Amino acid sequence: MTSTLNGITLKGSAELVADFFSFGINSILYQRGIYPPETFSRVTHYDMSLQLTTDPKLKNYLTNVVSQLKEWLFECTVQKFVLVITCLETNEVLERWQFDIDCDKSAKESSAPREKSIKIIQDEIRSVIRQITATVTFLPLLETPCAFDLLVYTDKDLMVPDKWEASGPQIIDQSEEVRLRSFTTSIHKVNSMVAYKRTDSV
Amino acid sequence: MDLEDDTSVLTTLKSFNSFISHTEAPQRLSEGSAGSGNLQSQYKRSMELLEAGERVHSNNRYLQLDEEKKQMELSHKRARYELEKVASDSARDLEHEVDRNQDLLGRLKKFQERETEAAKNLSEQVEANRALRKNMEGLNRKLEERDTRLNTANQTISSLKDDIRELTQRIQNQDSTTSSQTLENQELQEQKHQEVSQLCQSLQAAQSSCSEHIVKIKELERRLALQEQDIAIVKTVKSEVAKVPNLEKDLKRLREDNAFLRKPEDLSREVIHIQQREIALKEQNYTLSSRVRSAERSQNEHRAELCQQRSKTLEEQKKRETQDSLVRRLQKRVLLLTKERDGMRAILESYDSELAPTEYSPQLNKRLREAEDILQKTQSHNVEMEAQLTKSQEETGTLKLQLQTVELELESLKKHQASAADSNTSGTKEELNILRQKIEDLESERQRLEEQNNILEMRLERHILQEDQLLLTRGLEPLGCTPTALQNNMFSSQDLRKRLFIKISVLQIAGHQKEKSLRYNLHLDSSMVPFIALGTEGDYDPIKTRVLHFKMNPTTVAKQQRQQDIDALREEVTRLSELVRSLQEGGAMVQGDSSINASLSLPPSKEVVDLRKQMESLELRNQRLKEVFQRKIQEFRTVCYVLTGYQIDITTENQYRLTSVYAEQMDDSLLFKKEEIESQGQLIKTYSQLTVNLLTTERWRERKECMEEG
Numbered sequence: 001m002t003s004t005l006n007g008i009t010l011k012g013s014a015e016l017v018a019d020f021f022s023f024g025i026n027s028i029l030y031q032r033g034i035y036p037p038e039t040f041s042r043v044t045h046y047d048m049s050l051q052l053t054t055d056p057k058l059k060n061y062l063t064n065v066v067s068q069l070k071e072w073l074f075e076c077t078v079q080k081f082v083l084v085i086t087c088l089e090t091n092e093v094l095e096r097w098q099f100d101i102d103c104d105k106s107a108k109e110s111s112a113p114r115e116k117s118i119k120i121i122q123d124e125i126r127s128v129i130r131q132i133t134a135t136v137t138f139l140p141l142l143e144t145p146c147a148f149d150l151l152v153y154t155d156k157d158l159m160v161p162d163k164w165e166a167s168g169p170q171i172i173d174q175s176e177e178v179r180l181r182s183f184t185t186s187i188h189k190v191n192s193m194v195a196y197k198r199t200d201s202v
Numbered sequence: 203m204d205l206e207d208d209t210s211v212l213t214t215l216k217s218f219n220s221f222i223s224h225t226e227a228p229q230r231l232s233e234g235s236a237g238s239g240n241l242q243s244q245y246k247r248s249m250e251l252l253e254a255g256e257r258v259h260s261n262n263r264y265l266q267l268d269e270e271k272k273q274m275e276l277s278h279k280r281a282r283y284e285l286e287k288v289a290s291d292s293a294r295d296l297e298h299e300v301d302r303n304q305d306l307l308g309r310l311k312k313f314q315e316r317e318t319e320a321a322k323n324l325s326e327q328v329e330a331n332r333a334l335r336k337n338m339e340g341l342n343r344k345l346e347e348r349d350t351r352l353n354t355a356n357q358t359i360s361s362l363k364d365d366i367r368e369l370t371q372r373i374q375n376q377d378s379t380t381s382s383q384t385l386e387n388q389e390l391q392e393q394k395h396q397e398v399s400q401l402c403q404s405l406q407a408a409q410s411s412c413s414e415h416i417v418k419i420k421e422l423e424r425r426l427a428l429q430e431q432d433i434a435i436v437k438t439v440k441s442e443v444a445k446v447p448n449l450e451k452d453l454k455r456l457r458e459d460n461a462f463l464r465k466p467e468d469l470s471r472e473v474i475h476i477q478q479r480e481i482a483l484k485e486q487n488y489t490l491s492s493r494v495r496s497a498e499r500s501q502n503e504h505r506a507e508l509c510q511q512r513s514k515t516l517e518e519q520k521k522r523e524t525q526d527s528l529v530r531r532l533q534k535r536v537l538l539l540t541k542e543r544d545g546m547r548a549i550l551e552s553y554d555s556e557l558a559p560t561e562y563s564p565q566l567n568k569r570l571r572e573a574e575d576i577l578q579k580t581q582s583h584n585v586e587m588e589a590q591l592t593k594s595q596e597e598t599g600t601l602k603l604q605l606q607t608v609e610l611e612l613e614s615l616k617k618h619q620a621s622a623a624d625s626n627t628s629g630t631k632e633e634l635n636i637l638r639q640k641i642e643d644l645e646s647e648r649q650r651l652e653e654q655n656n657i658l659e660m661r662l663e664r665h666i667l668q669e670d671q672l673l674l675t676r677g678l679e680p681l682g683c684t685p686t687a688l689q690n691n692m693f694s695s696q697d698l699r700k701r702l703f704i705k706i707s708v709l710q711i712a713g714h715q716k717e718k719s720l721r722y723n724l725h726l727d728s729s730m731v732p733f734i735a736l737g738t739e740g741d742y743d744p745i746k747t748r749v750l751h752f753k754m755n756p757t758t759v760a761k762q763q764r765q766q767d768i769d770a771l772r773e774e775v776t777r778l779s780e781l782v783r784s785l786q787e788g789g790a791m792v793q794g795d796s797s798i799n800a801s802l803s804l805p806p807s808k809e810v811v812d813l814r815k816q817m818e819s820l821e822l823r824n825q826r827l828k829e830v831f832q833r834k835i836q837e838f839r840t841v842c843y844v845l846t847g848y849q850i851d852i853t854t855e856n857q858y859r860l861t862s863v864y865a866e867q868m869d870d871s872l873l874f875k876k877e878e879i880e881s882q883g884q885l886i887k888t889y890s891q892l893t894v895n896l897l898t899t900e901r902w903r904e905r906k907e908c909m910e911e912g
Contacts, residue, residue, distance in 0.1 A: 058756065065752055079747055086757050088764055147760035149751055156748045167751040169742060 007113025008121075013187040014073035016118075019045075020125050020183075020190065021099070022066045025083060025150070026052050027129055028097055031136050032085065034148050046126045065150050068161060072154060073188060076103035080153035084170045087144045093172045094142060095196045102189040116186040124183030128192055131180045138178075140199045174198045210265045214258065221254050387539055394532040398587050401525050405594035408518055412601040415511065419608045421637060422504065426615050429497065433618070439490050446483050496631040501619045503634070508612050515605050522598060529591060536584065543577070654745070661741055864901050872897075 008016075023045055030040050030051040035058065040051040053059060072078040078101055085095040107114065151167055160166070172195055180192035453476050460469060547570075742749065843849040847863040856876040865871070 057759075061752065061754070061756065080742070084757075088760055091761075145760075147757040149755045149757040151749050151751045153742055153747050153749050156744075156746050158748065160748075160750060163753050164750045165753050167749050169749055 008116050008118070008185050008187060009111070009113045010076075010107045010187055011074055012113075013107070013185040014070050016121060016125075016185050017073055017101070017188050017190060018066050018070040020128075021069060021081060022062060023050050023052070024099075024129060024132060025062060026050065027132055028083060029053065029058075029148065031133055032095070032139070032142055032146075034085065034142075034146055046122050046129065048126055048129070050129070064163065065152075068164070069152060072152065072158075073101070073103070076105050076108055077155045077158050078103075078152055079155070080151075082151040082153070082170075084149045084151060085142065085146050086149065086170075087142075087146055089144050092197070093170050094146065095139070095194065096170070096172055096175070098193045098195065100191040100193070102191075104187050104189075107187040114186040116184075121183065121185050124181070128181045128183055128190075132192070135178065135180070135194055139194070139196055172197050210268065214261050214265060217261075218258055221258075387542065390535050391539060394535055397528050397532055398584065401529065401591055402587065404521060404525060405591065405598075408522070408598055408601075409594065411514070411518070412598065415515075415601065415605060415608075418507075418511075418641075419604070422608075422612065425500075425504075425634070426611075429615075429619065432493065432497065436490060436494065439486055443483070443487055443490070446487075449479075497619070500631055500634050501616065503638075504612070505616065508609065511605070512609065515602065518598065519602070522595060525591075526595075529588065533588075536581075657743065664741070862897065862901075 026040070027050055029035055030037060030053075035053060035055060037051075039053055039055045039058075041054050042049050043052050044050070053062075069078065069081065081099045081101060083097040084093055085097075086092065087094050149167075149170070151170065174197065175195040176198050177193060177195045180194065182189060182191040184190070457469070457473075460472070550570075839849070843863070849861045849863075851859045851861070853859050853873070858874045858876070860872040860874065861870070
């Protein structure tokens with residue numbers, strides 16, 4: 001495990017980033033109220049208390065996606081990871097959480113671990129998740145029943161696994177964008193951003 | 203007294219003792235005397251004793267009575283003393299009570315005085331209350347008046363607020379219209395610039411295509427030269443081929459000639475030579491024919507290419523014409539926009555002249571100048587672009603001329619080629635194929651590169667727009683984010699000024715943007731298209747990136763669930779509507795359609811069940827009553843008929859038939875009609891009675907007669 005060593009390997013970096021996505025997605029779902037709060041349970045991770053879902057179907061889906069994402073992160077073939085929130089009545093995209101991933105491909109060739117303290121990485125991740133929680137203050141209320149989807153931007157020549165299919169980018173037409181903090185494991189760099197549909201309220 | 207009593211008792215005791223001693227003495231004395239005198243002395247003694255005893259007794263009695271008297275006196279005194287005490291006590295009490303009474307009387311008087319005073323006070327206060335009530339009423343009236351005034355004021359306030367709202371809405375509408383107009387202006391400028399850029403692109407493409415045409419034309423010229431060579435070769439070969447039969451004839455003659463003269467070895471050698479020559483000639487012939495066919499094919503293909511190129515040139519001519527017209531339109535639009543800009547500047551200047559100079563004016567002036575500079579630059583750039591356009595048009599004109607000359611040459615060559623049918627070599631064919639493949643590859647590459655270029659341009663524009671928005675926001679901070687400084691005076695005019703400055707900055711930024719886009723358009727090499735991660739939301743390069751998602755993702759699952767819910771709800775709605783319809787129809791046919799009701803699975807409510815039971819019971823009762831009534835009335839009628847001898851039947855609505863037992867014939871009857879309800883009924887009754895009586899009397903008479911007869 002990378003926690004016992006000071007160096008970060010490609011595999012360890014992929015695991016860290018995948019963990020961040022797993023907890024990040026859960027906290028976004030909790031904060032935005034996509035699923036009822038009573039289906040979440042509190043856990044401690046990154047030295048802070050986070051919400052994790054207990055719904056078995058959702059858990060299964062998230063583990064499938066995150067495990068595949070971990071593989072792709074190890075292969076350095078993933079470019080973006082997007083969470084899209086759609087309104088069920090109008091099929092409009094209301095919110096779009098985009099995480100841009102920059103992978104240092106030289107880490108693939110050399111197996112020497114990079115020196116970056118895991119504590120620092122965890123601090124950076126914690127600040128990003130805190131920012132995600134703070135976005136609730138300015139994001140518009142999701143009043144209609146909504147559902148979410150996870151999109152992955154990969155290289156075109158990648159083989160599409162069985163349970164996955166191609167999709168559109170699902171962009172919002174008139175959006176307001178807010179850039180959040182980024183964190184880096186010295187092999188993978190993750191930039192976070194949220195775009196939401198402009199509410200035309202007078 | 204006691205002492206006296208004691209002394210009296212003591213005295214009595216003493217006297218008694220003394221008496222006794224006396225008596226004893228005499229007794230003693232007497233004893234010494236004679237006996238006869240004893241009895242008398244004894245009697246005397248006894249009588250003396252008795253008397254003494256009586257005296258003692260009476261003394262005792264007397265003493266007792268004295269004691270009693272003294273006791274009585276004592277008791278009297280005590281009683282008197284006590285009575286006096288009591289009297290004194292009672293006197294004191296009396297005095298006390300008298301005092302108290304006096305006090306109470308005094309108090310009573312005081313209280314009565316107080317009462318009177320209180321009554322006076324009450325009356326005064328009542329009067330005061332009345333006065334206060336009157337005052338209160340007056341104040342209430344005043345309050346009501348004030349309330350009404352307040353209500354009217356509130357109404358006016360609300361109406362004024364509505365007016366204010368309307369005015370703000372109008373202002374907002376006007377703002378929106380101005381912003382939309384600015385946006386339109388921006389869009390027009392962008393369109394113009396886009397068109398200009400497109401023109402540049404088309405010009406470049408035309409240039410490239412023209413250069414390609416030139417290259418192709420040169421190649422075709424080379425091919426034509428080669429073909430001419432081939433034609434010459436073919437001609438020589440043909441001539442040789444034509445010579446072949448002559449040679450064969452000569453061979454035959456020679457063979458015939460030499461059949462006699464030469465040895466078979468020489469003959470064979472000569473034959474072999476000749477055969478070899480034949481084989482070589484045949485091979486040449488074969489190759490020549492194949493070359494001829496390939497040349498024909500290449501000719502046809504060249505013709506087709508020429509037609510395509512002609513059509514392309516025509517299309518390019520048309521495009522150029524349309525582009526010219528667009529350029530003219532854009533020039534007109536530019537003029538209009540410049541006029542608008544001038545007008546807005548004039549308004550700004552007017553506002554500047556009205557308002558006092560504030561902190562922001564130098565900055566705004568600077569910006570104005572900068573905007574003007576940029577506009578001038580863009581204008582000059584546009585002029586340059588127009589010059590380039592004209593140059594390119596001229597070049598295309600020259601190219602057209604070249605094309606036409608080349609076409610003429612090609613036609614002439616075609617004619618030559620049509621005459622010489624077998625002159626091409628396989629090498630030219632291969633070269634042509636290779637060239638064709640190269641052309642196709644280049645065209646495909648060009649298309650791809652064009653697509654990439656377009657995508658990149660879109661992304662660049664979006665990026666530039668983002669930057670411009672950021673610039674706008676930054677540019678607006680000193681203007682708009684300090685409302686307190688600007689709200690002091692002339693709010694509306696400063697607002698307008700703000701908007702005008704915003705427009706100017708927008709135009710300035712649009713100029714920047716167009717410059718950048720033009721530069722990018724001109725300098726972007728289509729062969730170098732790196733994947734630029736612009737960071738704008740959702741953008742990706744479809745050539746190198748793919749977007750994937752899980753098939754069974756929550757959105758699709760939720761949509762499916764929603765669809766299923768909707769379908770289920772629709773089915774339920776149709777079912778319920780059918781149920782309602784059947785219930786409405788089946789209200790009349792409750793008994794018969796129990797099957798339908800059961801199939802519709804509405805559980806019958808308790809009330810319905812109870813009501814049904816009640817209904818059934820009532821119907822049964824009704825039926826039983828009917829049966830009973832029928833029986834009874836039948837009985838009654840028969841009894842009446844039997845007893846009275848008359849039967850009344852109802853024939854129709856108001857008609858009654860009376861038949862008698864004693865009628866001579868079955869059909870004999872009296873008919874009665876009921877015309878009116880009460881009065882006529884009575885008449886009819888009396889009338890009928892009369893008739894009945896008449897009848898009976900008649901019958902009796904008849905019977906009597908019969909009886910008399912019989």
